[in-house]
Amino acid sequence: MLDPEIKKTTKNICGDFNIKIDKNGLWYYQGTPINRKSLIKLFSSILTKDKEGIYWLTTPYERGTIQVDDVPFIVVDMKNKGVGSLQEIDFMTNIDRIIPLGPRYELWLDSKANIGNDLPYIDTGKGLSARLARNIFYQLIDLGEVIENQNESYVRIWSRGKSFRLGSF
Structure with a gap:
């Protein structure tokens, strides 16, 4: 269940973004390591975790889930x-x-x-x-x-x- 405030402000729920953070804190997109630290910092600035333990990347225009093996x-x-x-x-x-x-x-x-x-x-x-x-x-x-x-x-x-x-x- 989406937070009502996020529902109001987010236009497009995209499902899974196919991004993973492994147990060592390494980020991957479609199985390929994300090596640009600036991009990881950007993603981490819009990363949240909901009450069900699901991790989300949320912008004003879209929202999608990512997989986190342990912690981000x-x-x-x-x-x-x-x-x-x-x-x-x-x-x-x-x-x-x-x-x-x-x-x-x-x-x-x-x-x-x-x-x-x-x-x-x-x-x-x-x-x-x-x-x-x-x-x-x-x-x-x-x-x-x-x-x-x-x-x-x-x-x-x-x-x-x-x-x-x-x-x-």
């Missing part, structure tokens, strides 16, 4: 400043977007049945998210502190005054 973006770099609860962590995605980790853009771990362990994700807005590349997740763990209590031990990090749990052991 991958975090490929990280910068941090400060320490403890005053620390600020910024992530950069594969489309050069800076995502400030904190209350607005939260980090979570999600278990994927096909790989058997938790993967780290961050909200990027508009119902979209990015997965942290493995090396970035390891860098994040290096910044963490181990919290031990009677029931469990886990790693936690802070960014912009908010605490995020990175997993238990």
Whole structure:
């Protein structure tokens, strides 16, 4: 079911655009890689995800679906400043977007049945998210502190005054 507001403003629903974003954040059109980063950035600026989990490219004139294997973006770099609860962590995605980790853009771990362990994700807005590349997740763990209590031990990090749990052991 289309959002009524989108129905009003979009003239032509085109169906599937035959665009795919693979699990590594690589974009394809009709099975051929899209190598122009500027085109990927343009497409990502009009990308949304609806309540049913369907990804759409929407312009004022047309709207169509695309396939996304996991999430549309991958975090490929990280910068941090400060320490403890005053620390600020910024992530950069594969489309050069800076995502400030904190209350607005939260980090979570999600278990994927096909790989058997938790993967780290961050909200990027508009119902979209990015997965942290493995090396970035390891860098994040290096910044963490181990919290031990009677029931469990886990790693936690802070960014912009908010605490995020990175997993238990």
